[in-house]
Amino acid sequence: MSISLSHLTKRYGKDAVVDDVTVEIPESSLTAVLGPSGSGKSTLLKLIAGLERPDEGRVVIEGDDVTDVDPRHRDIGFCFQHYAPFRHMNVARNIGFGLRVRKQPKDIIDAKVAELIELVRLDGKAKSYPAQLSGGERQRMALARALAIEPRVLLLDEPFGALDALVRTELRQWVKELHRQIKVTTILVTHDQDEAMEVADQLLIMHEGRIEQSGEPTELYERPATEFVHGFLGPTTMFKGVSVRPHDLELVKPSEGAIEGTVQSVMELGFEVQVTVALSDGSTPWVQMSRNEFRNLDVDVNSPVSIRERV
């Protein structure tokens, strides 16, 4: 179901946390709202869910203007940053909550809960309490609880923020796979550009309450509309007075018609190597290269070297 936001604004006192946001979110997409902390991305999500009321603007879901509709009637699945499990209910009762609210018959609820438990791979945990689950399991339970009501839209607030690195990568893949299966329009909020690039098919970059740019990840990466998007979506370095991607630069042996300098430092990060070069004009651009390229270059700290843009 498509979501369209028009001139959405939310102020706390005088500050606009969400400032005149107008955007279309395509049906069945997996959209990542990406921005630094304090950029208003979580508030934007709460405005869509109705947990916050906008000062101006409209929220339209699938043609329905829901701006004045209470969150309980919006049919939105919302996953909170810290999952907000009902701690006094076991996994099965947590997942079935929305179905009990909808007064579904017990056998239908039981069947649906069992199906969801399998979907989110919590088999054998139906009777466990949230306190007995790991972070990743709690996260999946929260997802199942939100999916139980067959929402028109799924909203995930920093879904992987509180998990350790390994579980994080695993869950990202799983969420992507899940979205492929159920195709519900999903918006997730994150401050991690890798996460956003990896999971989402649409990006929405927020900065100081405004949308800087939206579109497909590669498009944004390759053709950033603003300096902020350019800087936020990947590493940058200053070369000849402009900001460029360090993997768009290369180092060559001296005197091959490039700018000469000396290697200032070398950082080896497994496959990737980052080499910082000191140039005569005082600037110190850094270059990102593969381990093999670095080997072939055969340089060390203080070696003379030339730098140029890759072609």
Place this chain on the structure above:
Amino acid sequence: MNHTTRKWSLRLLVTLYLGLLVGLPVGYLFIKAFGNGFHAFWVEVTKPDAIAALKLSAEVALIAVPVNTVVGIGAALVLARRKFFGSRSLTLAFDIPVAVSPIIIGVALILAYSRIGWFGSWLSTHGIQVLFSPIGIVLATMAVSLPYVLRSVLPVLIEVGKDQEDAARTLGAGPFRTFWQVTLPAIRWGVLYGVTLTIARTLGEFGAVLVVSGNITGKTQTLPIYIFDAWDQNFDTIGAFAGAVVLASISIVALIILSTLRARERKLHVDLA
């Protein structure tokens, strides 16, 4: 001093301190009350005036505790979930009755509700007598036990946060279901703790009640006032001891029940996370 010695001497110190302040006096009270045997104790507590006092105390508690529980939870919800102008002063207002001496509450109630006060004169022309009647006792008791539920529930509500309630809302739950099935279970220990304190204070209040009740034996005498009377006016020390034991036992039993329930809950891991 090694670690173990330090640990044990610290425990000894705490035990000694508690013993001097609580254990010794209360223990002595129990010994004295049963000094002439259980029968003598039973005769004392079944005297008509003692029964009447116990009954009045129970009746007052039956009104004051539920009312203050509902008011306390309601106020805590409003103060925790809504920021508004004056919310801090409102919290403060709840604390005033326990911050000042109970005697001040009593005197203030007399001023407000006696026939010279404008409200009291209006009430008396409509045939409602507040002072020297059970109504006054209930008012005084509710005033001095006002903040306990609020104070126990408010920090729990703030700590639990709004997320679970918001989650219930997005899942379609209305305010009543959200309160009964999500909020109340999350704050139940705070509520129980507050209610226990309220019961203890309600049954135990002496100063404020004494001032407004007029101390009419068999009519407006609550259990603490009966004990005081037996001790001070009637030189009935055994009666005073017996009454005191009944009063103390109720509070002690309430505290034991609370901590047992809590320990069982902990064992189930339900409250952790």
